[in-house]
């Protein structure tokens with residue numbers, strides 16, 4: 001299988017070379033062979049890099065125990081699918097678990113290469129795919145987690161996110177047209193009013209907006225923003241592309257932007273390869289014109305005002321749906337970590353009380369929709385809700401954390417356990433008078449999005465008593481929802497051992513927290 005690249009003139013870095021030599025998707029036909037020979041005998045480039053085109057990540061921290069990153073457009077997953085994923089990780093005993101990710105997705109842990117062909121067959125039966133979820137591909141497409149449930153939503157985007165994924169991945173089978181992008185790529189489609197997707201941190205985001213033409217009814221569609229991204233070297237919020245599209249044009253616009261990026265994006269230096277770098281080099285007008293040329297028609301200019309005018313909701317708790325008599329219930333999953341037993345229980349609860357469907361959120365939590373009023377009380381008595389609360393303590397409630405050192409070799413510190421222990425300890429020490437969102441990320445790649453947080457903590461090495469110790473850089477000022485903007489580094493190198501008193505004081509001094517007696 002060969003992929004399409006036209007920008008071959010760039011000096012080839014290691015990753016451009018490996019893609020040019022053999023497309024990542026090519027390993028799909030070699031899986032049975034890999035399964036037979038075992039992880040240690042697989043060609044290193046195939047094992048450490050190309051397998052990521054299938055969503056299979058070699059973990060140097062736990063060699064032989066791979067991570068599998070799925071694709072769940074809009075974070076929607078059925079009970080049957082969750083059950084199958086639970087069965088997959090259960091087989092690996094203590095090594096097996098799953099993490100809800102900051103892109104409304106699931107990553108499975110403990111996967112052995114010898115099982116992958118069978119796992120792929122099982123995923124296919126329940127219409128799930130993990131294809132093109134890593135490396136220079138488009139990541140999981142995010143959407144409001146209450147699409148189709150929220151009475152106030154403007155556009156139900158569920159079909160759109162699926163269509164965009166199907167276009168990019170060839171209906172989940174793999175699509176060589178888009179397997180050689182210059183770098184990773186993020187797409188979000190918001191249909192609600194509260195910017196639940198963090199539109200500002202995506203390479204393309206669609207946000208609802210009315211086009212008003214003289215004499216006709218206002219037409220609902222999307223303004224488009226482009227170029228948002230985080231990287232170790234640079235973080236940028238997305239900028240307006242000066243484009244408005246009707247929902248029916250979304251798939252074609254995504255395709256055209258991806259084609260322009262694929263064919264003209266900068267490839268020489270991987271630190272300067274995300275879409276914003278191309279927009280910088282060309283200027284927005286040239287970029288917009290190139291996309292128009294690719295589409296073959298002129299784009300409509302953006303409308304002045306979009307409809308993202310709400311504060312961001314976290315969806316934890318019980319909420320009425322637009323369907324009379326039905327509720328969605330947001331369960332808090334501490335730092336997004338699930339074990340097989342939790343996955344089976346979630347699948348069962350969604351089946352017994354709802355319509356066998358769940359939604360994942362970018363805050364790494366789960367929503368069970370379609371619970372009738374008559375079943376709500378019984379549902380709220382279920383033992384799983386002791387662990388996955390609908391009313392967690394405030395700092396725990398809004399805690400987000402990336403994977404960290406337990407499984408990620410980029411990590412400078414352990415994150416998830418530390419984040420949870422500290423949030424619990426601080427909730428015991430202070431009483432909050434308003435929500436404070438804490439995001440942890442183990443290194444400057446910013447997977448845990450510290451720049452969107454009220455308090456963002458980025459792993460680093462700090463100095464304490466003359467020694468290098470685990471530490472964090474402190475980020476502050478992130479604003480989500482309407483008028484979102486990114487926070488910035490406020491203080492460098494706080495030792496993790498000093499964090500509890502440091503954050504206690506910060507909460508009291510800057511967030512009006514009150515010490516508990």
Ligand code: SRM
Nearest residue numbers: 101102103105139229230231232402403407408445446447
């Ligand atoms: Fe990420 C690389 C985990 C969301 C920016 N990210 C990685 C790798 C694959 C590195 C690796 O091979 O170990 C991490 C896998 C660790 C593991 O074993 O779990 C990893 N990223 C994650 C997840 C699981 C964090 C989480 O705990 O939720 C998220 C998976 C999302 C998904 O379902 O696809 C995740 N990563 C993000 C986000 C947040 C977002 O998309 O809103 C970002 C910042 C936004 C962005 O990309 O613009 C992000 N990840 C990165 C980067 C820096 C990209 C860059 O342009 O430099 C890397 C490193 C890279 O690509 O070279 C990276």
Ligand code: SF4
Nearest residue numbers: 402408411442443447
């Ligand atoms: Fe790994 Fe760094 Fe991403 Fe955390 S932020 S998952 S430590 S790459």
